[in-house]
Amino acid sequence: MYDFAVVGVGPAGARFARRAAENGHRVIALEQGEIGSPLACSGHVSRDIWSFTGEGARERLAQNEVYGARFHVDGPGGRAYPFYKDEPVSNVIDRVALDRHLAELARDAGADVRDHHTVTDVDVRADRVVLTASGPDGTVEFEAKLVAGCDGPRSRVRDALSLPEPDEFLHGVLAFDDEPDHDDFVDVHLTAPTFFAWRIPRGDAGVEYGLAAPPGVEVKKHFDDLVAGYDVSVANRCSGAIPIGPPERVTGDRGFLIGDAAGQTKPFTGGGILYGMRCGDHAAREIDPDHPSTVRAYERAWRADIERDQAFGHRLRQAYSLPEPVQRIGLRALSGEIGVHMDRPTSMFTREHIRAMFSMK
8 A cells, every 4th residue: 555645746746746755655646648748837937946856957947037027007019017136036947847857856756656547536435545547557546545636726636535626716828939039028918807918938949928817708819819919820729727725625534635736826826836846845744644634734834834925915916907007007116126036925025125126216
């Protein structure tokens, strides 16, 4: 019997599998298709990513360095309000290669990582969890003391554990232009209802365009308008659900959730790569598979880490829906050099950010 069965080998699942294996636990990690595919998430992340990837990964995964963002209240031709630092704020990475790299780190640590294994049933029993999966050699069962649901917004594990869903799901869409672009600013458009659209230069890999909005919004139309405003042709469209707002509980008697399945994302951007991996570390540190009640310590630990930033992120997101004249006034007043960390919006109140703001006014 395994100590942990991990369902989903994205960044959160791979990170937890690696850390749990390094702690001496027997880990089986299952991914329904080829790890990293299909792409359904942006590759724009803070520079903290390199603390999770190990030495030498930057040279293989990094595509571009970003120094700031230009905010737009209207289309691409309108006025831009820049926010920036005098050093790189973030990186654009090869998102598919990141997943595969993190999965390989989990394998190197001793986790049994298997792709092309679709979990079709999660049977939670009093003393174990039995997973049924469809793999290359047919149907197979795995037994584990605990199950980690890292299987994304529409989590099968979450349903099996009878855990509540995140507060809401946005509909996100991405597409790509192959024309190389080494610009060191991203563009953010506050034109999508209650959220935003973006343009991310990816160096030699081209440009990523994306947009997210709530269900019921004509996402395709808004996205087509964005792309038309830049007068480009895009290909390789992909879409998916973006969970916003963690539920009141992400742990059960024989399992727990990490990453998108738990709503561990940034409410103001929808990104969850770093949050998910940080929460994976908390799970590996706090949970003892021989003492299932330790899942409660994980619940406390991850919330203590990111809950405050998530709460403030919700307030930031509300500004996306302010009347356009108010947005312009706010962006004009606040634009310039910043000291904010993109994963920690509460850093807006740090001495570094306040000093940067007043040095420009």
